[in-house]
Amino acid sequence: MTFKCRQCGACCRIKNGIVRVNEAEISRIAKYLGFSDDDFIATETEVAPDRKGLILKSRPDGSCVYLTEDNLCMIHAVKPDKCATFPYEWTNPDSNEVCPGLSI
Numbered sequence: 001m002t003f004k005c006r007q008c009g010a011c012c013r014i015k016n017g018i019v020r021v022n023e024a025e026i027s028r029i030a031k032y033l034g035f036s037d038d039d040f041i042a043t044e045t046e047v048a049p050d051r052k053g054l055i056l057k058s059r060p061d062g063s064c065v066y067l068t069e070d071n072l073c074m075i076h077a078v079k080p081d082k083c084a085t086f087p088y089e090w091t092n093p094d095s096n097e098v099c100p101g102l103s104i
């Protein structure tokens with residue numbers, strides 16, 4: 001696979017995309033942001049559409065609440081594994097359409 005990230009942020013603003021967070025991810029992000037785990041869950045997450053676990057919140061336009069205007073991730077140091085491993089260990093069928101870094 002040839003890949004070079006163009007820092008476009010497209011992968012963080014997929015309209016119906018979700019980012020699930022497990023217990024370990026919740027704890028590390030909460031700690032990084034200065035929340036207790038419970039407060040982080042209450043204010044920064046919501047129940048997944050399939051009701052199986054929690055996801056990070058999105059803005060009305062579909063972008064992740066942690067995406068900055070400069071297309072940076074506010075929680076880069078502790079971001080969920082799915083985000084950290086895209087597109088190497090984690091992708092989905094439409095990744096090539098979403099990510100211009102994969103089509104160079």
Ligand code: SF4
Nearest residue numbers: 012064066067073083
């Ligand atoms: S946590 Fe960071 S890398 Fe993951 S979707 Fe949100 S802004 Fe993007």
Ligand code: SF4
Nearest residue numbers: 005006009011099101
């Ligand atoms: S969509 Fe691809 S090129 Fe754009 S920021 Fe995400 S990984 Fe990088």
